Amino acid sequence: MSATKPAWEIGDELEEHTLPPVTRSQLSRYAKASGDHNPIHTADEAAEEAGLPGVIAHGMLTAATMGLLFSPYLEHGYVKELRARFSGMVYPGDELTVGGHATGVEEGTEGSLYAFDVYAKKGEDMVASGTVDFLVYEDK
Amino acid sequence: MPFGQFVGERSEAVPNVVEKGAVREFAEAIGDPNPLYVDEEAAKASRYGRLLAPPTFPCTFEYGEVEGVGLPGQGLIHGEHRIRYERPLFVGEEVLCYAEVKDYYEKEGREGALGFLISERVGENPEGERIFSMIDTAILTPVMRKNLEL
Numbered sequence: 398m399s400a401t402k403p404a405w406e407i408g409d410e411l412e413e414h415t416l417p418p419v420t421r422s423q424l425s426r427y428a429k430a431s432g433d434h435n436p437i438h439t440a441d442e443a444a445e446e447a448g449l450p451g452v453i454a455h456g457m458l459t460a461a462t463m464g465l466l467f468s469p470y471l472e473h474g475y476v477k478e479l480r481a482r483f484s485g486m487v488y489p490g491d492e493l494t495v496g497g498h499a500t501g502v503e504e505g506t507e508g509s510l511y512a513f514d515v516y517a518k519k520g521e522d523m524v525a526s527g528t529v530d531f532l533v534y535e536d537k
Numbered sequence: 538m539p540f541g542q543f544v545g546e547r548s549e550a551v552p553n554v555v556e557k558g559a560v561r562e563f564a565e566a567i568g569d570p571n572p573l574y575v576d577e578e579a580a581k582a583s584r585y586g587r588l589l590a591p592p593t594f595p596c597t598f599e600y601g602e603v604e605g606v607g608l609p610g611q612g613l614i615h616g617e618h619r620i621r622y623e624r625p626l627f628v629g630e631e632v633l634c635y636a637e638v639k640d641y642y643e644k645e646g647r648e649g650a651l652g653f654l655i656s657e658r659v660g661e662n663p664e665g666e667r668i669f670s671m672i673d674t675a676i677l678t679p680v681m682r683k684n685l686e687l
Contacts, residue, residue, distance in 0.1 A: 408613040410569050416568060417568075422564070426565075426566045427566045427567070429562075429566075430559070430562045430566035430567075430597070431566070431596055431597050432597050433596070434597075435611065437614075446684075447678065447680060447681055448678045448679070448680035448681070455614030455615070456614075456616075456618065457593055457596045457615065457618065458567060460593050461567035461569070461591065461592075462567065462568070463591040464567075464569070464591065464593055465567065465568065465569045465591045467592075468569050470570055471589065471637075472573065472583055475589070475592075475622065475625045476592040476622065477621065477622055477623070478619070478621045479592055479593070479595065479618075479619070479620050480617070480618070481617065481618045481619075482616070482617045483614075483615055483616055483617065483618075496544050496609070508663065509579070515565040525544075525686045534584065
């Protein structure tokens with residue numbers, strides 16, 4: 398975790414993270430932890446019946462992965478808003494990279510509300526994009 | 538527009554508790570075992586004084602079934618998600634959750650019409666103050682629409 402209170406300038410990049418390849422056991426584990434037991438994430442036959450080539454990762458797992466960018470700053474604030482648009486399928490074996498950059502800041506009564514554009518991609522293919530508002534508390 | 542008739546329908550609120558074990562399991566499953574999610578001592582020493590839940594954790598709650606629709610979006614492909622917090626969500630607190638169907642529409646795609654189901658899910662504290670709200674867009678592929686006889 399970051400010891401110092403973060404401050405971003407518009408255009409500042411968040412450090413990109415590349416995650417280990419998605420595995421079927423991870424999808425089963427996430428299904429159990431999240432309670433999302435839609436079989437298109439765990440059984441190929443179900444995915445094929447739904448018109449997919451095989452099991453796909455949960456969109457919310459990809460969203461959580463984008464939220465992970467802000468985990469180091471949790472001591473100083475929290476995710477106020479997360480928006481994610483899922484534009485590509487994520488399959489077992491895919492290696493996701495997440496990143497983003499600051500697009501603005503607003504000062505409010507609670508503290509500084511930073512806005513970010515964020516993304517998740519596999520190689521050059523975007524699988525999700527969105528925005529995050531992260532509130533950094535005013536230190537008293 | 539078979540889902541259209543359910544727009545505005547809301548489920549009965551369901552009480553949920555943010556369980557410590559469930560948060561730990563979730564944090565590990567998403568690859569983010571932040572001490573503020575899983576380590577009670579670290580959390581106590583923080584400004585929050587207690588454990589937090591990860592931002593996407595509310596997707597694990599029960600929101601109740603909307604009559605005629607069931608769990609909105611279940612079994613469908615997730616197109617978009619938005620969650621907005623009024624304040625952080627803490628481990629141990631009780632959250633009353635409900636779901637509402639906000640919209641349904643169809644768009645022509647390459648392989649037939651795609652359906653879009655928009656739903657909202659809200660979490661409130663027992664005093665009725667909002668903690669978070671989520672808006673989700675679920676997509677029905679032509680195959681799914683056929684299976685559901687839409």
